[in-house]
Amino acid sequence: xxxxxxxxxxxxxxxxxxxxxxxxxxxxxxxxxxxxxxxxxxxxxxxxxxxxxxxxxxxxxxxxxxxxxxxxxxxxxxxxxxxxxxxxxxxxxxxxxxxxxxxxxxxxxxxxxxxxxxxxxxxxxxxxxxxxxxxxxxxxxxxxxxxxxxxxxxxxxxxxxxxxxxxxxxxxxxxxxxxxxxxxxxxxxxxxxxxxxxxxxxxxxxxxxxxxxxxxxxxxxxxxx
Numbered sequence: 001x002x003x004x005x006x007x008x009x010x011x012x013x014x015x016x017x018x019x020x021x022x023x024x025x026x027x028x029x030x031x032x033x034x035x036x037x038x039x040x041x042x043x044x045x046x047x048x049x050x051x052x053x054x055x056x057x058x059x060x061x062x063x064x065x066x067x068x069x070x071x072x073x074x075x076x077x078x079x080x081x082x083x084x085x086x087x088x089x090x091x092x093x094x095x096x097x098x099x100x101x102x103x104x105x106x107x108x109x110x111x112x113x114x115x116x117x118x119x120x121x122x123x124x125x126x127x128x129x130x131x132x133x134x135x136x137x138x139x140x141x142x143x144x145x146x147x148x149x150x151x152x153x154x155x156x157x158x159x160x161x162x163x164x165x166x167x168x169x170x171x172x173x174x175x176x177x178x179x180x181x182x183x184x185x186x187x188x189x190x191x192x193x194x195x196x197x198x199x200x201x202x203x204x205x206x207x208x209x210x211x212x213x214x215x216x217x218x219x220x221x222x223x224x225x
Contacts, residue, residue, distance in 0.1 A: 003070045003071065004026070004027040004028075004068055004069050004070050005021055005026050005027070005028050005070065005071045005072075006030075006064055006066060006069045006071070006072045006073070006089075007028060007031070007073050007075060008030075008031045008055030008072065008073070008074045008076060008085045009030075009031075009032065009055070009074065009075040009076035009077070009081075009082075009101070010030045010031070010032025010034075010037050010038060010041045010050055011032075011037060011076070011077060013075045014030055014032070015041055015045070017073060017075060018030045018045060018049065019045065022049070028049055029051060029065065030045065030049055030050045031051050031053055031054075031055040031060060031064060032050060032052065032053075033052070033053065033054045035052060038050055038051075038052045051063075051064055055074065055076070055081065055085045056081060056084045056088065058092060058093075061088065061089070061093065066089065066095065067093055069089070069093075069095050070095075070096065071096075071097040071098070072086065072089035072095045072097075072098050073098075073099040073100075073101075074089075074099070074100045075101040075121075076101070079107045079110075082100040082101055082102075082103075083110060083111065083115050083116075085100070086099075086100045086115065087115055087116040088116075089116065090117075091116055097119075098117055098118050098119075099117075099118060099120075099121060100117045100119075100120055101120075101123075102121065102122040102123070102124075103123075105122060105125070108120060108122050141155045141156070142154050146208070149211060150210065151177075151208055151209065151210055151211065152208070152209055152211060153181075153208055154207055154209055154217070155204060155206055156204070156205050156207070156217070156218065157202065157203070157204050157205075157221075158199055158200065158201055158202060158204075158205065159201070159221060159222050160201035160202070161222075162201070162222060164199050164220060165199060165200065165201050166198060166200070167198065167199060168197065168198050168199075169193050169194065169195055169197045169199070170195035172199070172220065173220070174217070174220070175210070175213035175220075177209060177212065178208070178209040178210070178213055179207060179209075180193045180207050181208060183197060183203055183204070183205055184203065184204040184205075184206075185200060185202075186202040186203065205221065
């Protein structure tokens with residue numbers, strides 16, 4: 001049986017999250033207090049997924065099976081509600097993993113382990129982080145964080161002025177914590193790189209790289225200074 005997740009909050013964020021989890025094969029229940037939202041969710045999501053009720057009511061949580069839940073995600077538009085839900089989930093029902101959405105960044109200081117929150121998803125923080133990361137790394141795009149952020153799967157295009165153009169992979173001098181996974185030539189040909197694979201301007205590269213070496217990789221593939 002797959003992992004069981006309870007999502008409290010059936011607005012746009014909760015519905016999107018539930019749909020993603022369902023597509024990945026998770027068991028999901030969505031709890032939403034607004035009747036008008038629930039009617040829509042029952043059309044959007046598989047039958048029996050969306051439940052009308054308050055996520056701060058222990059009886060409602062019991063009814064949706066919180067004692068068997070692996071994760072509870074509180075993503076309503078009200079920070080106070082999200083904190084009550086995670087506190088109940090952790091301290092009343094012993095749920096092992098709790099995630100809470102922070103709507104007002106000024107409230108972020110309250111979303112701590114002491115309040116029953118494992119991970120606080122603060123959208124303002126996420127956006128600031130993405131902006132800073134994209135600006136510092138030029139055109140390199142981070143697709144995925146691995147090992148709690150130690151490694152990143154990145155996509156980068158080889159600049160026409162890069163020192164790697166015309167070089168074989170074995171001669172690139174890639175950082176020690178970097179593995180080249182895929183090379184996509186401009187025509188769309190996808191190849192698994194070997195030591196003798198020669199890089200061309202405009203090639204798209206997918207690489208797994210240690211976070212400390214992201215800038216070194218970006219400099220290598222970018223325009224020679």
